[in-house]
Amino acid sequence: MRTVEQIPIDAVQSGDSPRFQGVDEEHVRRLAETDAELPPILVHRATMRVIDGAHRLRAAHSRGADAITVEFFDGTEAEAFILGVQANVAHGLPLSLAERKAAARRIVELQPELADRAVARATGLAASTVGVIRRQAIGEGARSGSRLGRDGRLRPVDGGEGRRRAVAVIRDSPDASLREIAQAAGVSLGTAHDIRARLDRGEDPLGRPEAATAEPTAELAAMRRIATEPATPRQARPEPFAGLESLRRDPSLRFTDHGRALLVWLHRRLVVVGEAESELDNIPPHLLPVVAELAQECSDIWHNLSLELQYRARQIG
Numbered sequence: 196m197r198t199v200e201q202i203p204i205d206a207v208q209s210g211d212s213p214r215f216q217g218v219d220e221e222h223v224r225r226l227a228e229t230d231a232e233l234p235p236i237l238v239h240r241a242t243m244r245v246i247d248g249a250h251r252l253r254a255a256h257s258r259g260a261d262a263i264t265v266e267f268f269d270g271t272e273a274e275a276f277i278l279g280v281q282a283n284v285a286h287g288l289p290l291s292l293a294e295r296k297a298a299a300r301r302i303v304e305l306q307p308e309l310a311d312r313a314v315a316r317a318t319g320l321a322a323s324t325v326g327v328i329r330r331q332a333i334g335e336g337a338r339s340g341s342r343l344g345r346d347g348r349l350r351p352v353d354g355g356e357g358r359r360r361a362v363a364v365i366r367d368s369p370d371a372s373l374r375e376i377a378q379a380a381g382v383s384l385g386t387a388h389d390i391r392a393r394l395d396r397g398e399d400p401l402g403r404p405e406a407a408t409a410e411p412t413a414e415l416a417a418m419r420r421i422a423t424e425p426a427t428p429r430q431a432r433p434e435p436f437a438g439l440e441s442l443r444r445d446p447s448l449r450f451t452d453h454g455r456a457l458l459v460w461l462h463r464r465l466v467v468v469g470e471a472e473s474e475l476d477n478i479p480p481h482l483l484p485v486v487a488e489l490a491q492e493c494s495d496i497w498h499n500l501s502l503e504l505q506y507r508a509r510q511i512g
Contacts, residue, residue: 280317
């Protein structure tokens, strides 16, 4: 819960900033000289420390203000730090790569139950980079048995459970793409590829050793039947990038040079992965992690662009 109030400026304390160099005095000067009303600063109510808005606070001090408008955040100190990192990644002076990595390390130490992808979203890093940072920070043996995802649900780290979910997805939708299987089961694209390949070969998709003389278990026999079951019709999916068509119809873009240039730029950079499913299936298994990392980097870049555009839209509104 957040509330906006105007309070004495001296009541606010400096926060736990993810920046190495602290406040940029040149940026403070530009803020102090502007005539525009600055947005409220974000403050952790329990400690009265700044979460986001250190430069705005310093600018208000330099103007000689007695009061400042704040938005209060009620939560733990760990949550306040993560919120501050998210805010700095989304707008204002960007954090350097080293600062974002240091922030990710701090987050996995404060809340080790957070999933790598959740930490990646907060810091603007790739999930694989967060994984490396986690191993360096707390080691493999210190990992908890579950991770808290961005949807707030705890999921087991046990890879066998993820593989079982993937098998269930294939059973329900035999012609699902690798990406759809991976997303629905919460496993990597490489794991989805391995499971499908094992089923095609009649092997145990869980990767368990099977005694040569032992009869297949009922579970394994059922899993093997999946590979030979006829495919069911796939459910129609919504048209991807439907918003692009509305942009093409907008007169401010259609009838101006810069508008048409923007449409061409977007068209060249929006890729419908489903149309290239055969190419994805042809990726050699040992290169899947490399391609997955490239896809994650593209996702991170577009996610950060989305945050920046949303921030600009809020400023205009």
